[in-house]
Amino acid sequence: MPAPIGTKLVTARFGNEEAKQLSAYERLGGYQVLRKALAMRPEDITNEVKASNLRGRGGAGFATGVKWGFVPKDAKDVHIVVNADESEPGTCKDRELMYWDPHLLIEGIVIAAHALKAVHNYIYIRGEMMREVVVLQKAVEEAYQRGYLGKNILGTGLECHITVHRGAGAYICGEETALLNSLEGLRGQPRLKPPFPAIKGLFGNPTIVNNVETLMNVPFIIEKGGAWFNSLGMGRSGGTRIVCVSGHVNKPGVYELPIGISFRQLIDEVCGGVWKNRKVKAVIPGGSSMPPLDESELDVPVEFDALMTDERIKPVEVVPGQVFDMGGGRVLRTMAGSGGVVVMDDHTDIPKATWRIMKFYAHESCGQCTPCREGTGWLEKVCRRVADGQGKEGDLELLGTIAHGIAGNTICALGEAAAWPMMGFLTKFRADFEAKIVKGRAA
Amino acid sequence: MSLEFSSEAKKKIAGLCERYPTKRPVILAALHLAQKEHGHLSDDALKLVARELDLPYAHVYGVATFYTMFRREPGGKTTIRVCTNISCMLRGGYDVLDAFEKKLGLKKGESNKDFTLVEEECIAACANAPAVLCGTKYYLDVDAAQVDEIIRELLRIPHPESEVV
Numbered sequence: 001m002p003a004p005i006g007t008k009l010v011t012a013r014f015g016n017e018e019a020k021q022l023s024a025y026e027r028l029g030g031y032q033v034l035r036k037a038l039a040m041r042p043e044d045i046t047n048e049v050k051a052s053n054l055r056g057r058g059g060a061g062f063a064t065g066v067k068w069g070f071v072p073k074d075a076k077d078v079h080i081v082v083n084a085d086e087s088e089p090g091t092c093k094d095r096e097l098m099y100w101d102p103h104l105l106i107e108g109i110v111i112a113a114h115a116l117k118a119v120h121n122y123i124y125i126r127g128e129m130m131r132e133v134v135v136l137q138k139a140v141e142e143a144y145q146r147g148y149l150g151k152n153i154l155g156t157g158l159e160c161h162i163t164v165h166r167g168a169g170a171y172i173c174g175e176e177t178a179l180l181n182s183l184e185g186l187r188g189q190p191r192l193k194p195p196f197p198a199i200k201g202l203f204g205n206p207t208i209v210n211n212v213e214t215l216m217n218v219p220f221i222i223e224k225g226g227a228w229f230n231s232l233g234m235g236r237s238g239g240t241r242i243v244c245v246s247g248h249v250n251k252p253g254v255y256e257l258p259i260g261i262s263f264r265q266l267i268d269e270v271c272g273g274v275w276k277n278r279k280v281k282a283v284i285p286g287g288s289s290m291p292p293l294d295e296s297e298l299d300v301p302v303e304f305d306a307l308m309t310d311e312r313i314k315p316v317e318v319v320p321g322q323v324f325d326m327g328g329g330r331v332l333r334t335m336a337g338s339g340g341v342v343v344m345d346d347h348t349d350i351p352k353a354t355w356r357i358m359k360f361y362a363h364e365s366c367g368q369c370t371p372c373r374e375g376t377g378w379l380e381k382v383c384r385r386v387a388d389g390q391g392k393e394g395d396l397e398l399l400g401t402i403a404h405g406i407a408g409n410t411i412c413a414l415g416e417a418a419a420w421p422m423m424g425f426l427t428k429f430r431a432d433f434e435a436k437i438v439k440g441r442a443a
Numbered sequence: 444m445s446l447e448f449s450s451e452a453k454k455k456i457a458g459l460c461e462r463y464p465t466k467r468p469v470i471l472a473a474l475h476l477a478q479k480e481h482g483h484l485s486d487d488a489l490k491l492v493a494r495e496l497d498l499p500y501a502h503v504y505g506v507a508t509f510y511t512m513f514r515r516e517p518g519g520k521t522t523i524r525v526c527t528n529i530s531c532m533l534r535g536g537y538d539v540l541d542a543f544e545k546k547l548g549l550k551k552g553e554s555n556k557d558f559t560l561v562e563e564e565c566i567a568a569c570a571n572a573p574a575v576l577c578g579t580k581y582y583l584d585v586d587a588a589q590v591d592e593i594i595r596e597l598l599r600i601p602h603p604e605s606e607v608v
Binding site: 086087088089090091092094095120126127128129130131133134161163165166167168169170171182183184185186187188203244245246247248252253254284288340342344348353356357360363364366 | 459462463464465469470471472474475505510529533569576580581608
């Protein structure tokens, strides 16, 4: 059975200003799980994480334990790099997690470091998160002073270091290999894969890049067991999930919820319904790079696999009648992504909202791959003229084919991040775009 | 004119260099420090970072121009970052940006001695949209009508980004 609404793990200390201090964190039971973990064999920790069905909370939803398992057995100089570069529009959880509970993150990192035999570890935090940089740096200092970090953790002889590494403004650095390049002192441009970071990552060493929320779940898994954690979720997705609800609801917020609640429940029961007594028009289910849902698709659960495969969600099309092929005949519905749920009411100007999303990706394309560098710029330009009522006949087909030309043809997923929502909004809300073109021509 | 780091900044950079196998990863921190101490990243400031970390000037230039928080021109004491991305847009982010432009007499991207006004991409405060970020200070659930008050407060207590490096 999924956990009841109200079960809180990683957000339990939200709102408690004291909890970010080490003394208060310890009083609340903090770092006790670390003691337990340090007495465990590294492979037993990884096995618990595998059994927990914890899936990456950054966007891709990859099984964390499986990812850890990719590090070669005899590997030396392994690194854990925490991806704290949260910048996917609609996503606002990692910033809050770091602000309210920095020591839980540190405890999660040290446990993971023991499992992976990682000594030099880094938290790559977004440059704009200045308040959170201050909080994290203080917490890391405290952890060193009390022996939770350093050359001889709690007298066990284990060595573990954490360095807070501040970025300087670039969405692309949330892509794990761009993040590694940025951390190495380069421009933040993604690397070709393979090799994957688990084999050859930071400084050429095996590296596990995990999201903030992902690592903060690890202490709970070690405390209560992987099977227990798995039982909180549904299907192949264990635990709770933070969803960040923004846009046109009465109570936007950062909510930790059982995996498996439907979008309709989320909007009506958790967020107090749509504002101004309006109806839902569109919902972005997991950050702005994910294709939207329309009102008829809201009974689908907020869960990784359901959003990819549930047949109640209409497949994304390139142009009407031509379903977008993800490769191997797989269709694209949508994905749970980063947990950023953006609700739009029935008064929303959908072409304008889509334009704003395209403007973002055009701004953030790193410029490395031609289809993305040029394509995102064209998506923005054409989408803007449609939104402004200046669209030309054929513009919607043009937008679909530009998007199609980007997807699958770039080094990293930023190309898809722009192409998918473009095709998705056109698929679900084509009439809204067509209406703009007719108006433009009539004027 | 050749620029220098303060002894405090030099110490900080030296300490950071010990956290990595080479000096190059310290470049972002060194650029943040150079911007703090010299206001913006002039050619001379980039040369200073190159010298301090034994890196080619071209490399430092390439990195400094990739990231949006580094500025090559002087700016105001407080950078006002107004988010207009999707979640903020849906709740009036553009009205807030317009209000700042009017009240400050600045277009986005422009500066006077007190302020630099920036149209910012998502700052991860979507549940409290529209959001505005000034250094370590967040203004949340902002209404365009509050802009006057925010400006007055920031004139009284500036929130320079350079406080955090």
